[in-house]
Amino acid sequence: xDDNTRIFVGAYDDEDEPKKVIQALEDPSWIEAMQExxxxxxxxKKDERGIVIRNKVRLVAQGYTQEEGIDYDxxxxxxxxxxxxxxxxxxxxxxxxxxxxxxxxxxxLYGTIEEEVYVCQPPSFEDPHFPDKVYKVEKALYGxxxxxxxxxxxxxxxxxxxxxxxxxxxxxxxxKKDKSDILLVQVYVDDIIFGSTKKTLCLEFxxxxxxxxxxxxxxxxxxxxxxxxxxxxxxxxxxxxxxxxDILKKFDFVTMKTASTPMEPNKALVKDEEAEDVxxxxxxxxxxxxxxxxxxxxxxxxxFCTCARFQVTPKISHLHAVNRIFRYLKGQPKLGxxxxxxxxxxxxxxxxxxxxxxxxxxxxxxxxxxxYVNMQSRMVGRTCNIKRGQDTKILQSxxxxxxxxxxxxxxELGDRMERAATTTSSLEAEQDNANINxxxxxxxxxxxxxxxxxxxxGPRCQVTILGLQMLN
Numbered sequence: 001x002d003d004n005t006r007i008f009v010g011a012y013d014d015e016d017e018p019k020k021v022i023q024a025l026e027d028p029s030w031i032e033a034m035q036e037x038x039x040x041x042x043x044x045k046k047d048e049r050g051i052v053i054r055n056k057v058r059l060v061a062q063g064y065t066q067e068e069g070i071d072y073d074x075x076x077x078x079x080x081x082x083x084x085x086x087x088x089x090x091x092x093x094x095x096x097x098x099x100x101x102x103x104x105x106x107x108x109l110y111g112t113i114e115e116e117v118y119v120c121q122p123p124s125f126e127d128p129h130f131p132d133k134v135y136k137v138e139k140a141l142y143g144x145x146x147x148x149x150x151x152x153x154x155x156x157x158x159x160x161x162x163x164x165x166x167x168x169x170x171x172x173x174x175x176k177k178d179k180s181d182i183l184l185v186q187v188y189v190d191d192i193i194f195g196s197t198k199k200t201l202c203l204e205f206x207x208x209x210x211x212x213x214x215x216x217x218x219x220x221x222x223x224x225x226x227x228x229x230x231x232x233x234x235x236x237x238x239x240x241x242x243x244x245x246d247i248l249k250k251f252d253f254v255t256m257k258t259a260s261t262p263m264e265p266n267k268a269l270v271k272d273e274e275a276e277d278v279x280x281x282x283x284x285x286x287x288x289x290x291x292x293x294x295x296x297x298x299x300x301x302x303x304f305c306t307c308a309r310f311q312v313t314p315k316i317s318h319l320h321a322v323n324r325i326f327r328y329l330k331g332q333p334k335l336g337x338x339x340x341x342x343x344x345x346x347x348x349x350x351x352x353x354x355x356x357x358x359x360x361x362x363x364x365x366x367x368x369x370x371x372y373v374n375m376q377s378r379m380v381g382r383t384c385n386i387k388r389g390q391d392t393k394i395l396q397s398x399x400x401x402x403x404x405x406x407x408x409x410x411x412e413l414g415d416r417m418e419r420a421a422t423t424t425s426s427l428e429a430e431q432d433n434a435n436i437n438x439x440x441x442x443x444x445x446x447x448x449x450x451x452x453x454x455x456x457x458g459p460r461c462q463v464t465i466l467g468l469q470m471l472n
Contacts, residue, residue: 108147
């Protein structure tokens with residue numbers, strides 16, 4: 001261990017701190033605090049089945065003692081979205097290449113921090129010649145606020161120096177082109193997934209990374225950010241059945257009866273203000289657990305979003321609705337997303353903003369999405385259907401049809417991948433910049449078109465994302 005990595009997790013300065021081990025072991029609060037610290041330092045690496053494959057020990061700085069403007073300044077580091085991972089895998093299936101996985105060892109220690117930071121010597125490990133000295137930290141350290149940013153800058157600079165191009169919107173996506181072939185690299189902190197239409201490009205990338213960093217080659221991708229990934233001859237299947245089993249056990253649904261649907265049909269949830277209150281912390285914890293599961297389970301998304309609206313003051317009826325989602329998961333734990341190899345790589349999404357049937361507050365369930373749809377409706381009317389690869393007619397309200405040709409043809413595979421991977425972020429950016437007055441939006445959206453009655457049904461917008469299938 002060199003001087004750059006000899007650090008101290010932190011020191012107690014409380015006068016009541018136990019001075020001897022025997023005193024500490026008799027203090028329950030001290031034992032609890034030490035267990036919490038050990039959980040931060042010791043880490044078990046598990047595979048997709050939850051089996052421990054490696055034990056790790058790590059020194060972690062107490063970043064909460066840092067002061068902004070003194071110990072750190074800018075700390076932002078881009079993080080890959082789960083949607084980008086799904087699109088990455090879908091594209092890999094479409095192009096028929098394998099996705100591989102690399103893990104960087106002690107990644108943060110490769111980052112260099114610009115601020116002047118000092119740490120104390122660990123108790124019982126003081127230098128006998130300089131017991132009162134402190135260490136100056138020159139490399140980024142786990143726990144420091146600026147550590148993730150410093151590591152990202154180090155990694156991205158290295159990739160850019162080796163002829164990679166960074167994604168325009170998704171800054172965690174890196175692309176390298178070699179004539180008609182393409183190499184794609186997606187970064188999540190110290191986990192890196194990559195694939196290419198040319199196998200030798202993958203081998204060259206691994207060798208390049210090993211020259212600069214200590215890496216663990218994990219082989220073919222099987223487990224990433226909680227997603228279980230199965231490469232098959234005719235496509236890629238992603239699921240989260242391990243995670244389903246974990247949350248069913250966590251909330252004691254292992255022995256519960258199953259439900260055939262995630263939500264009771266034809267029964268809308270209401271505020272139910274007179275009903276019995278439930279434990280808000282339990283309710284929010286269950287909602288939080290379900291939120292991540294929607295990454296591979298669109299079948300529960302509508303029910304989840306409906307229940308998530310009542311997190312402020314949940315009632316017994318809302319808890320029953322959440323319980324039903326868990327009981328449905330118990331009966332269907334292994335569903336996932338199937339990306340067939342022969343499926344066209346078209347983007348397809350649907351949106352329906354409907355104020356009239358929002359019985360609670362007459363507000364669109366889709367929220368900010370309504371503003372985006374309304375902005376588009378002013379240009380293309382009540383219905384739009386945009387599809388890559390063919391001409392489409394868009395009917396304007398009260399006006400003649402407008403013919404829209406195919407957009408810029410994506411001849412190069414890299415352009416298509418980057419466009420696909422950043423679709424969600426692009427829509428969000430346009431929503432933020434639209435700055436549409438909500439009152440005007442509601443009025444506009446509720447105006448019936450010449451061919452509709454005044455039922456209040458809002459505009460529908462169909463845009464052509466990956467054809468997804470639910471498999472058991």
